[in-house]
Amino acid sequence: MAKESGVTARDVSRHGAGRLHASGLARLKASGLRPTRQRLELAGLLFRGCDRHVTAESLHDEVTRAGVKVSLATVYNTLHQFTEAGLLRQVVVDAGRSYFDTNVGDHQHFFLEEEGYLIDIPGETIAVSNVPAPPEGLAVDRVDVVVRVKRA
Amino acid sequence: MAKESGVTARDVSRHGAGRLHASGLARLKASGLRPTRQRLELAGLLFRGCDRHVTAESLHDEVTRAGVKVSLATVYNTLHQFTEAGLLRQVVVDAGRSYFDTNVGDHQHFFLEEEGYLIDIPGETIAVSNVPAPPEGLAVDRVDVVVRVKRA
DNA sequence: TCATAGTTTAGAATAGTTCTAAACTGTTGA
DNA sequence: TCAACAGTTTAGAACTATTCTAAACTATGA
Ligand SMILES: [Mn+2]
Ligand SMILES: [Mn+2]
Ligand SMILES: [Zn+2]
Ligand SMILES: [Zn+2]
Numbered sequence: 001m002a003k004e005s006g007v008t009a010r011d012v013s014r015h016g017a018g019r020l021h022a023s024g025l026a027r028l029k030a031s032g033l034r035p036t037r038q039r040l041e042l043a044g045l046l047f048r049g050c051d052r053h054v055t056a057e058s059l060h061d062e063v064t065r066a067g068v069k070v071s072l073a074t075v076y077n078t079l080h081q082f083t084e085a086g087l088l089r090q091v092v093v094d095a096g097r098s099y100f101d102t103n104v105g106d107h108q109h110f111f112l113e114e115e116g117y118l119i120d121i122p123g124e125t126i127a128v129s130n131v132p133a134p135p136e137g138l139a140v141d142r143v144d145v146v147v148r149v150k151r152a
Numbered sequence: 153m154a155k156e157s158g159v160t161a162r163d164v165s166r167h168g169a170g171r172l173h174a175s176g177l178a179r180l181k182a183s184g185l186r187p188t189r190q191r192l193e194l195a196g197l198l199f200r201g202c203d204r205h206v207t208a209e210s211l212h213d214e215v216t217r218a219g220v221k222v223s224l225a226t227v228y229n230t231l232h233q234f235t236e237a238g239l240l241r242q243v244v245v246d247a248g249r250s251y252f253d254t255n256v257g258d259h260q261h262f263f264l265e266e267e268g269y270l271i272d273i274p275g276e277t278i279a280v281s282n283v284p285a286p287p288e289g290l291a292v293d294r295v296d297v298v299v300r301v302k303r304a
Numbered sequence: 305t306c307a308t309a310g311t312t313t314a315g316a317a318t319a320g321t322t323c324t325a326a327a328c329t330g331t332t333g334a
Numbered sequence: 335t336c337a338a339c340a341g342t343t344t345a346g347a348a349c350t351a352t353t354c355t356a357a358a359c360t361a362t363g364a
Contacts, residue, residue, distance in 0.1 A: 073312075318353070
């Protein structure tokens with residue numbers, strides 16, 4: 001009578017400001033990723049409800065501080081797998097360090113260089129107009145806006 | 153009668169599409185940087201007239217292919233010194249690699265991720281509107297737009 | 305329960321960049 | 335002209351973020 005793997009699907013749950021979001025387990029299933037202890041823990045931290053910006057190291061620190069043992073290699077693997085699955089997106093603001101964003105919708109960022117901290121700007125807020133047509137043979141993939149801010 | 157250091161200042165010269173620009177030597181002098189063989193060679197490559205985007209490695213390859221011996225450490229030092237002096241600006245489009253831009257005026261970029269290649273978009277072209285006020289205590293330092301493009 | 309494919313992990317390896325400290329060179333003023 | 339000094343270059347070590355390797359482990363489903 002094995003009891004170990006009795007994880008039941010509670011596909012969707014309510015969180016935060018009444019925002020509907022899928023549980024870690026549901027997200028993993030939908031992506032064809034096995035719900036391992038490590039992935040469930042990381043998904044739990046990432047998808048608790050509010051949008052987050054993490055680096056591999058910050059997430060590894062966080063999961064470790066929570067008393068869960070996950071290797072840094074697994075954190076990197078998981079961040080990339082989640083990104084491929086469309087659960088995360090990568091944000092480039094700093095040469096030398098990768099940020100991952102749980103908000104995969106259309107939006108832009110404030111970036112505090114000094115603290116390495118990102119703040120979302122909703123997609124409808126900023127308007128980027130008159131983007132010229134790219135050179136022959138190229139197509140626009142996305143337009144990223146980074147508003148770099150400093151302590152006043 | 154030492155002839156070695158007889159470098160005379162030709163402060164400004166004409167290049168390209170009739171654009172006025174200072175010679176490498178003049179730029180170095182104005183920045184208080186000693187006109188060493190290495191800096192003069194690198195400034196020569198960077199400020200020949202047309203705007204350029206380089207990485208430390210691409211510039212090192214280029215100067216090396218030109219038959220000039222400059223260490224990679226010196227290329228890094230020089231790129232940073234030129235940036236501090238306002239002769240270059242750094243462009244962040246890729247986590248893991250730094251680009252330096254000889255165009256220090258207001259402009260934005262197309263970025264071809266696959267080739268690691270940047271193309272300028274003149275500053276007057278793109279309009280970014282409705283940038284929200286940054287959180288209390290912070291001031292906007294600059295707004296960067298990166299139009300990521302792919303082979304169609 | 306078993307076989308299998310997928311997953312995790314320690315540690316090695318890599319890429320880009322920065323640091324160190326010793327040798328070298330441009331500048332200055334005697 | 336030329337020492338003296340500060341600034342510069344450089345090889346190689348060191349460092350940071352990230353990826354790779356390959357062996358141990360585990361979820362799955364038959
Ligand atoms: Mn980080
Ligand atoms: Mn590069
Ligand atoms: Zn975001
Ligand atoms: Zn440019």
